Amino acid sequence: MNLSRVDLNLFIVFEAIFALGSITAAGRKLNITQSAVSHALSRLRTLFEDPLFERSSRGMTPTPLARMLIVDVRNALQSMECTLQKTVHFDLSTTQRRFTIAMGDPFDAVLLPKLMERIGPVAPGIEIESIYSDRRRVEAALLEGSLDMAIDVLIPTSPEIGHAAVLSEPLVILACKDHPDIRGSVDLDTYLGQKHIQVSSRRRGLSIEDISLRRAGLTRQVRLRCQHYSAAAHIVSRTHMLMTMPRCFAELTNDALGNQMLAAPFPSLRLELFLYWHARSDKDAAARWLRDQILAVISTSVSGLPSSSKEAGIPQVALSAKLPLGVASKTL
Template sequence: MHISRIDLNLFAVFDAIYAESGITRASRKLNLTQPAVSHALNRLRQLFGDPLFERQGHAMIPTPLARSMIGQVRQSLRGFELTLNGAASFDATTSERHFSLGLRDVLEASVLPPLMAALTAQAPLATLNVAQVSRRGLESELAAGTVDAAIDILLPLSNDIRRVALGGDRTVVLVRHGHPSVKKGRLDLDTYLALEHIQTSSRRRGPGLEDMELSRQGLQRRIRLRSQHYYAACHVVAQTDLALTMPERLALILNQHFKHQLLPFPLQLPALDIYLYWHANVDTDPANAWLRTQIRGQVFHCVTGSAVATATAEPVTQ
């Protein structure tokens, strides 16, 4: 069927129902009535000879055909959006662009302050929305334009996803001042293994990078507490003899409040490299390119340590 015979607005409805898992929520998102959205869905069903969505409880669940279509539909809609919004030009000083950045919560404290300072100075009318995107769904979110860019560790993504390294981060160990097992600010491997530890992760189970390195050497530490957030874990460190292993960059920021001892991890670990990701379909989009430039200019210094150079924590020495 030729595209001239198809109402392309139907695909915007398809995307909204897919994203919102329901006709009512899709109608609110599109500012249309529920009957109008239902009518559009019926036309799509006739066009493809497939129900596309089936009701399960209060949710509309996509069929296998709908799942196979969504990536290409979202990429096409994104292309139309860029064209209609004047992708050939971008003036940061006057733009009211709403940027969306995929970012894990562990990176927010180090990434957002310098990035927002840059946006406030250079794009006073622009806004930024930050959300944690699942690594499994990152590629489809970038393709759809639901996030403009993302910052994360190195991930196995397709060639449609562009990436550039921002820098690396070391691993350090935090213990409270006056800890009875840590003498003169030194932490050897035997002492580390004799301590009880906090593991911080958003996952309910599974080892950390430090645990995998220990396991490779036939070693294991004792995890006494598994927590979700480093800030809470730092509070626990202040009131116990537990040790916390974490990325140095965030440790330096948090430790401005806690004044714990920051010690090198007693094994050689590779630096945890951080990458900036975006989709090939926005390679030449001036607004997206501007955002990437700000991230690389501000976050690169943040990742390599200069953004926390004024931290009052004890320096980490090798």
Template sequence: MHISRLDLNLFVVLNAIYTEGNITRAARSLNLTQPALSHALGRLRAMLDDPLFVRQGSLMAPTPLTRALIGPVRQSLNTLAASVQQGHRFDPATTRRSFAIGLRDVLESKLLPPLIGRLKRDAPLIELSSVRADRRELESDLAAGALDMAVDVLLNLSSAVRRTALLQDTLVVVARDGHPVLADGLDLDGYLRHSHVLVSSRRKGGGIEDLELARLGRHRHVALRCQQYHAACRVVADSDLLLTMPEQYAQAANPALPNRVLPLPFATPTLDVYLYWHEAVEQDPANRWLRATLLELFGG
């Protein structure tokens, strides 16, 4: 018989009758009526094709099959109970757990060093994977448990995905040391006189800065479109191209390069970054702990 055809609750009944040796006492221990317990025993007898217990006066004596089963059944029930109980406890100092966080590369340099430092101090057995998540699959990945949580910009997801604000950033301009635009200060006209690098995972379309320029009736020339800010910063260091990028990543990516980080000479919306998780793990102690840790490190 395949295990999928078994009602595992019936083995709780088997254990109770074996322990108590009596139908009435077993029913009382499980908070069941005697007819309900007798019915459950009947189902188990039919499934296993064995009487399981035979009446000897007021006692229920186990058959050889029951005596053979009771050890593994008790061990399995105890293991299951311990696993369920452990699932409701989480001690970061002693629990071994792996987390997968959907995290875009632009945020890794900001989030991972402080987070790994905190895990090393408070949760040395925690393993962390930062993975790139397709925004189109983010909700299904969170629902399936392929991701424990994700950090990204504001996304249009269902109410099953919970979110809270984590970071706020602004756009800045990166230019090489000695760039002509630095001589007179970077204003809007100077910004538009020069060609630009645009970093985007999309093949077409502009960035937030292009939307704001369009509202002003202005347009910039994009000479290079690439996928990674790291590569774009290196291009800027060896050219007169300008790069517009999030400030926190710009400060992390450029210290080793001969580049300057300058204020963007026109207003754009702030870049709000959110922490996402699925409602299924809302009360999971381990997930709650990691969310609280991220908010403590970056939410202030």
């Protein structure tokens, strides 16, 4: 196949259909007609002698060949974009880009309002798409280019993935304001004697506090496992169950509910989150700028930490590398 005879714009259409799962949506994104997208797809099918996408109830589903091609196509397109960034002045006021960032509930509520407030006036063409991504898929999504960045706990990654510590928060306890056993503080024995709510987007698995307790030979009774901190905070206000969560999330979800927010009986246990990206974006001025904005927003959005309660005797587990706030743990 002679590359000079191939219209490279076809690969831009291919990536848009793959990302959006729709010919109509791809046309809208690229500002071309639906028939133009269909014509481009037809040419691609002829070129590769494969349907590439098949219609299904979920839209245009990629074939195995399309899934194999997308990694190289996205890498090539991003490499070309980075080359242009080197030669064309990066102008915040005119740059048109969409960045896809994976993050969990309720971190998007902590980050996105202040991030959009910060970048909106100076970069009106920068669009942000916040999505949920399975932790096991984060590295693959960054490698293939379907994700630009991700915010998650410390996870093992290859040298191609850079990461920076963005958040280190102590855990606090929420209890209803008229809890019969809790008035202003909670010790370990009282904590273990209560029923608890565990918040997780996963169907199973231990939380960081449960891991720490079990390594000390202790367990707590989880009566309810739910997906969202905001729902759990409302349940706490109507029951005598307790919830353990990072302080900044508690301040956000507990607003106006009147629950007690108490220092946890294991004060040195913390939630630590990291920002992840692919090394190729280090040459992308717009991506580097957005990373800087995210780090700046996070560093100024988390208030002072609560006063520590007396050490409760739980051996603390090294759950992640201790990195200074906002300092890159990999420089790529």
